Amino acid sequence: MDQGITDRLKTAILLMALAGLVTGLVLHFAGQAALANLAWTAGVVPALIALVVEILRSIGRGEVGLDIVAALSMTAALVFGETLAAAVVAVMYSGGTFLESFAEGRARREMHDLLSRVPRTATRYRNGGLEDVPLDDIAPGDRLLIRQGDVVPVDGTVASDAAFLDTSALTGESLPVRLTRGADAMSGSTNAGEVFDLTAVRRAKESTYAGIVRLVEAAQRSKAPMSRLADRWSLGFLAVTVIIAFAAWWFTNDPIRAVAVLVVATPCPLILAVPVALVAGLSRAAHFGVLIKGAGPLETMARIRTLILDKTGTLTDGRPQIVSIDSRNGMDENDILRFAAALDQASKHPVAQASVAAAKARGLALPVPSDVTEIPGEGVIGCVDGRRIIVGGNGFVAGRVGTPSADDLAVAAGSVVVAVAVDGRMAGRLVMSDPLREGAGAMLDGLRREGVERILLATGDRADVAERVTEGLGLNGVRAGLTPDQKVLLVLTERKNGPVMMVGDGVNDAPALAAADVGVAMGARGAAASAEAADVVLLVDRVDRLVPGIEIARAARRIAVESVVAGIGLSVLGMIAAAFGYLTPVEGALLQEAIDVAVILNALRALQIKPREIAAPKTQPGTLAIAE
Structure with missing residues (x-):
């Protein structure tokens, strides 16, 4: 059924139940007891019919929930002449379902805002x-x-x-x-x-x-495993409720006490608190740029014990940056960069774009190159300001200017060296590396504070480059030279230590993301395949958003459990009090209404979760190499 129609139907049932209750109270105080009972009954019947239809649908899906308790309490109250209690229960139940819909709508507001834009x-x-x-x-x-x-x-x-x-x-x-x-x-x-x-x-x-x-649309349609667990718990709670009600009737021979017990147990906070808290958690995570595809992945995130990180584009920035310029033959560093970047404007190669970005960052004016020829995988030749420029690898440039290839420049493992020649003479070389992402070290510390016990690096890059990446980060392990299927095997092997989260951004990471308990994709610049395979997508190109994502997931799950435990505990205490005759059916109905409102409001606290701010480290443990 369309969600809008369902919401309108819930509203109509609530209004009819409320009208019946109010009309009956007016007639009762006017001395019209018979008409008052009739009004209360008229308000109960629509809610009871809707409830029975929902119970039959649930049974058809193989689910048994606490809606049965609500139906039993209303039916028993009508049978034993407690029409006022039945009317209060009808208002309570229809009001609870209406409030649940309102609360979920409030929790999804940020997601709807995203869709409406x-x-x-x-x-x-x-x-x-x-x-x-x-x-x-x-x-x-x-x-x-x-x-x-x-x-x-x-x-x-x-x-x-x-x-x-x-x-x-x-x-x-x-x-x-x-x-x-x-x-x-x-x-x-x-x-x-x-x-x-x-x-x-x-x-x-x-x-x-x-x-x-x-x-987002997929996330809104999801149902969390915790909600299914709540449905299973509901069967046990239903049994406890029926036993207490039957015992109260059996030992006192007073059916009204059994009615009061049933009323206090209606409805259970399990079916209200869990979805509200988890959907609120989804909305809050999205606010911080962490799009979780459903309540199930959110709950699993709260239990993560092992994290496996890809290297290039995940732990590192994935875009080369110039770390030094080696000048030859008296050429100024800025001139070397300007000539190289001007010619590189004609190339889409990532290394060429890095030199262009570096030149613009220095405020260098880049003229338009002419007579450009690009040799794929080798380099670029052309004219800049009337001068002949060659940019490319050492061997490529040296071979065209007639000088031996120079390999005397000391660079970090895996760094890229770009040679630049001007008018047939070697002018200098640009040294490029892939830097560690800003805040990576602080992120790893934050994950450990959140209970992640093992953090590993999994990369297809060379071992020496992988060692350079992990220097000073204190990881629990480094796995280099991995193929996509070997990454999957690593994920499956690590599951013995608890739920595993895999973070990656490339097409080669997609199988491992799908195999992990929670796959996280770098959505800003990552491959579409990784985003499709992942359970979580980081909307901003910052891997440190994992920390607030896990914080929010754990807080939302904790709030859901707190709401359930508190709600069930209060309901059980109320049932015991009703069984001993301390609560009438009407008083029990009012008490349970207060309990339900309290657990929903508590679940909505998930919308106010405030993860700790992550401060970027003042220094980085070095620069990292580009994957080859």
């Missing part, structure tokens, strides 16, 4: 003018106009000098991010600055935001 059209440049087109009509390479306040419709690169984007809805970042020309802009972020142009790099259905929306 999906743009439907975009403004595209065409034939010297602008046109509004549906998102499906946008193709890679289209130039789009992003006005102030617009939501970026597709993934693209900034085609203007600068752009200020608000990514808070996706990543939880409170301040807008400044992007320069050529920087990647993620769909779903909001333009918080002046108008800018965007060059589309993906179609709308393939963009980050569309993928996020699909994952």
